[in-house]
Amino acid sequence: MAGGGRRSGGSTPTARWRKSLHRVRVSLRRSAVDYFRGDGSDWIALAVLMAAIPLTAWGTITQPEWISPSALVLPIVLGGLLLRPASLLALYAAAASALIVEAVVLGPYTEGPARVTPGTVLVVAAVGLTGLVIAQFRQRVGVPWRRGGTMLFDLRERIRVQSKLPGLPRGWHAEMSLRPAGGQSFSGDFVVATRTHGGQVLEAVLTDVSGKGMAAGSRALLLSGAFGGLLGSLPPHDFLPAANGYLLRQEWDEGFATSVHLVLDLESGDYELLSAGHVPGLQLSAGTGRWEEKTADGPLLGVLDGTQFDPVKGRLRRGDVLMLFTDGLVEGPDRELSDGIDRLTGEADRYVSSSFRGAAWHLIEAVAKDVKDDRALLLVCRD
Numbered sequence: 298m299a300g301g302g303r304r305s306g307g308s309t310p311t312a313r314w315r316k317s318l319h320r321v322r323v324s325l326r327r328s329a330v331d332y333f334r335g336d337g338s339d340w341i342a343l344a345v346l347m348a349a350i351p352l353t354a355w356g357t358i359t360q361p362e363w364i365s366p367s368a369l370v371l372p373i374v375l376g377g378l379l380l381r382p383a384s385l386l387a388l389y390a391a392a393a394s395a396l397i398v399e400a401v402v403l404g405p406y407t408e409g410p411a412r413v414t415p416g417t418v419l420v421v422a423a424v425g426l427t428g429l430v431i432a433q434f435r436q437r438v439g440v441p442w443r444r445g446g447t448m449l450f451d452l453r454e455r456i457r458v459q460s461k462l463p464g465l466p467r468g469w470h471a472e473m474s475l476r477p478a479g480g481q482s483f484s485g486d487f488v489v490a491t492r493t494h495g496g497q498v499l500e501a502v503l504t505d506v507s508g509k510g511m512a513a514g515s516r517a518l519l520l521s522g523a524f525g526g527l528l529g530s531l532p533p534h535d536f537l538p539a540a541n542g543y544l545l546r547q548e549w550d551e552g553f554a555t556s557v558h559l560v561l562d563l564e565s566g567d568y569e570l571l572s573a574g575h576v577p578g579l580q581l582s583a584g585t586g587r588w589e590e591k592t593a594d595g596p597l598l599g600v601l602d603g604t605q606f607d608p609v610k611g612r613l614r615r616g617d618v619l620m621l622f623t624d625g626l627v628e629g630p631d632r633e634l635s636d637g638i639d640r641l642t643g644e645a646d647r648y649v650s651s652s653f654r655g656a657a658w659h660l661i662e663a664v665a666k667d668v669k670d671d672r673a674l675l676l677v678c679r680d
Contacts, residue, residue: 342379346372346388354395358402366399366413370424377428385432389425396421459521460488465499466563468615470678474657478625478671483514486623486673489525492563499563500528502536503675504556504598505575505623513671520544520554533560537573537595537606544599553599557621558606559677561613566679568619569608573598576624576634579642583616586649588642591619618653619677620645625670626661640664653678 349372356364369392376388400413462471477484485506492499502524506513520543527539536558544552557575561568570578572593579588595606613619620641627637644663648656657674665672 339380339384342376343384343388346376346380347391350388350391350395354399357399361403366396366417367420369395369421373421373425373428377431380432382429382432385429389429392421392425459525460490462488462490462501463492463499466496468680469499469563470654470680471499471501471676472654472657473673473675474661476661476665476672477514478669483517484671484673485513485517486625486671487517487521488673488675489521489528491525491529493529497563499559499561499677500533500536501559501561501621501675501677502528502556503559503575503621503623503673504554505625505671505673506554507551516549516552519547533558533569534571534606534608537571537598538604541573541598541604542602545602547599549599553597555624556598557593559619559621559675560608561677566613566617567610568613569610570621571595571606571608573606576622576627577638578622579620579638579645580611580613581618581620581645581649583614588645590638613677613679615679617679618645621675621677623671623673625668625672626665626674629665629668629670637664 350369353364353368353372357366357368372388373392376385380388396413396418403413460473460475462473465471471490473488475484475486475488477486485508486504487506488501488503490499490501504517504520504524506517506520508516520540523543524540527536527543531539537556540556544554554573555575556573557578558571558573559568559578560571570591570593573595574597575593575595577590577592580591581588591609591611593607593609596604611619622641624634627641628634629637632640641660641664644660645653645656653676657676661672661674
């Protein structure tokens, strides 16, 4: 009993060591976060860079053929990436002092690269101003310079993962291709999809957020996460009203979006399309070889409250294809919607005799390769 009480009330040396190590890790992590937010201490980086200033000046004076006065820009650049703005000003004062000492010691008549010229002063000052702007931006955003690119890559991959289509049973094929405007990494177009009712129903939502490229990427990331949570959690006819209410609550200055919601029964092929101001879908009938527009009624998301979205119904028989896309694929300043749809269906006819597998990417490439708008295309085929 006594031994059991000591074991439950105390802790072993190994447990105490693990707790201490955990506290140290948490402290270091918090210190790193505080540092990059501008709230933590940066004295180590400041001390190293402050020591580099006189060493650089000494090298300029003693080894002028190897080190020029403009070498002072190196600690200044590193300071802009590592230091807080207040510490950066102290580093700049030290660099200015070193530049004055170099000018006095070397003299105005020194020949070669070691001479301190007005151009050298301007270069150092310009680099210092750039570093200060970088430091101010880093402090305001709170993102470490070494991890900023990683964070953007992670955001881009999250949008791609959220746009991944679920696997379909034999006899069905679905694919999606997305092309941001101007070759950027972020797009205002996205797809969320899931299978509901025990996998019998495919629900997919294609959305076009206002704006394009990186300007719309942050809103697209937020909406794709929210729409992914709503999809499958609500009855199909309640999804767009819920999405509309979510957008209205954000109160964005440019907060509207168009969206089309596909609800497809994978056993019968019956489907419903519900649209929120989106361009019409297209269905290819294998029996006739013709494309038919599928237009549903509904206003834009994020504009009016208490709106109603009326579906249009259809059926995908064997060999039929359904195409859903955003307006960047068929509309533009130099072409009307009808002309863009005609061009898209004309290109799509080339795949009728073979297969539509891999056609989504090629259709965007053929129809709207270099347009200045985001483009997305969703294909659903019944083999």
